[in-house]
Amino acid sequence: MVVGEIPIDVDVAVLGGGWAGTAAALAAAGRGKQVVLVDAHGPGGRSFQEIYGPLRALQAAVEPAWRLRAPPFTALHREPFQLDWTTLRGWVQASVQEQVRRLADQMEEAGVEWVHGRGSFAGERELRVESEHGLLRYHFERAVIATGARPDASALRAGKFLTPTDLLALETLPERLAIQGGDELSLELAVLCAKLGVQVTLHMPPGQTLLPGWELDAQEMLRDGLAGLDVTVVAGPPDETDAPTVITGPLAPAIDALGLDAVNVHTDPAGFIRVD
Template identity: 30%
Template sequence: MVVGEMPEGVDLLVVGGGPGGYVAAIAAAQLGRNVVLVDADGEDGLGGICVRVGCIPSKALIELASHVHSQSAWHGRGGPAGAGTVDLVKFQDWKRDVVGGLNGGVRGLLKRAGVDVRRGWFRFTRPDQGALVTDPDRPPTHLQFKSCIIATGSRPVELEHLPFDGVRIVSSTETLELSELPKSVAVVGGGYIGLELGTALAKLGSAVTIVEALDTLLPTMDAKIGTLIAEHVKELGVEVLTNAKVTGDTGTHLQVDGSNGPVELDVELVVVAVGRVPNTDDLGLEALDVAPGPDGRLRVGTDLLVTPRVAAIGDIAPGPSLAHKASAEGHVAAAVLSGHSELFDPATIAAVVFSDPEVAQAGLTAVGAEEAGHPAARATFPISASGRARTMGESTGFVEYVYDQSTGVVLGATVVGPHASELIAEAALAIEMAAHLDDLAGTIHAHPTMAEIHHEAALVALGRPLHIPGPKRRGSDGGAA
């Protein structure tokens, strides 16, 4: 310890105010801990990337785009004519109100829980629970903590040959701050972030090209989903280039090496959305004798511990980079560091893509189920057979359940279609509870609703579908009944 260094004692320290960090702080306070939460932006940073420049702003833009786009479709069904010119300046004002309200809500929750929120950059300094917090407006603060939860999140990946300039070549962050709609956009990356942003901008009126290095959109999901989505976005006017890699940018043209040779895209804006990198490279982890893996994440077990007194959650821990996963981990980390026997071992973590149509998955795919040793089968029900979907003017998509043929236990589900983001919750609960197909089939669902698709898919699996053709039932005399 440096002479004159007077460390402040902290019971439980949380680093990062995002959906993992602030939930962990509240959970720890509820368990009787005295909690200090440090975020680089202090109270302004509460809610993290998700609330400020991620989940919430992107869904606000998607809602605006969907509303604008639906005007033309509904005009042909008796609705009013087009919505007129999009005013992104007004949108940004409204979005800031939404974000500010959520940020203020988190601030109030932490205050009521007695959490001390501080601004500053954090680094571990000693193996015996020592840390340093620096802030340009205040003297450095040395902390001595009993327990610590790291929830520092992630940032957009920057391509070496396509560095961000904040004007022409931008990340998702700058895209969500646009105050004027670009005439033409190239989106580099056909994963969920690129697809969501590209679809929204296309619906608002931009000419959009999505460039994906692999052979399908949403390459981490079943190929048939990527194919379906690609066909649908083409109907929106989006050009999709798969098996294509960006090689550079001239300042006016994006250079792409496509499957049919090199091409140059004359676009006004380039959105790079090829993934995110965990924020673990400037935490002073060497002081704990801890190093991130090749992917930048910290290795933890089901107790989420990096060391006996330090836990890691959210995007810097293994698993999907999802806000709801981080929040769930926050509860577990707070309990474990407070002496409770808890584990982070969910049966499923639902993933959602707010594309058009929406895509949501939970549990095992058929391939994953077979690899896990299950005699797996699939049952599919098309969205086009849903009365509620038809009243919404929707017919694209399906629900597919994966189940164990020997037991009928639900193993996984995929929903592609309107409100898939909401509908996946029932499937996730069924998987978490190891529900049987009979449980879904025997649950009376309200009509007409989109949720009926769960009931219908279960009936398909059980061999007695109602609203799609199925096998004829045999009579007792061997004839058709």
């Protein structure tokens, strides 16, 4: 028998192994459903393994060290307290891999079938997966699309740009860094890099405030906190001479090559899935 010749019947097929896809898969399995989860990046998906996992681990490591720079802890060390980025990156990678392993164990215990590969719809209730074991076919009753989004490359002007993934994977941190955007991820990266000794400038889109939609008092407290870290907040995009620049948005849906037409799912002009 050729792999993929006979389809496998499942109740729920989940495309995307990030937080949303993982939560959906575990919830369905907890209700006794037979679930397959497909992702090309392994447990946690790309967003956790490359962005939020490393970011949370770095925050957990940097915050205690940052407190040692302030009184009364300054009496405990003579030289300016610094973290070794190379050693820190190694610890972060090990921490993320441990969390990925635990997540894989959790899904196995819940009975979720994890498939490392890329899936696309081939019919109204058929999913084809190009996996490490060859082509697999699944017949499903329900499907969940949770493939997330990524920075829209078409929106980036010429210059040296980094995605959050690129920044967290650097072997050496830059002395200066420009971050474009005022959303939660931009602010978390700005605070983290400032505490690691990077001179950070946060560039806000014209007319946009920090954390749009938040109360004004909270925004003012945030500005004061950034000023205390020597983070400069300016309006407008970075100059051509600013380097490098981290872009956290705008985001484009990661739905290319999913075969959405086969399941009668359509997108709007911006590329987002239409919902009823």
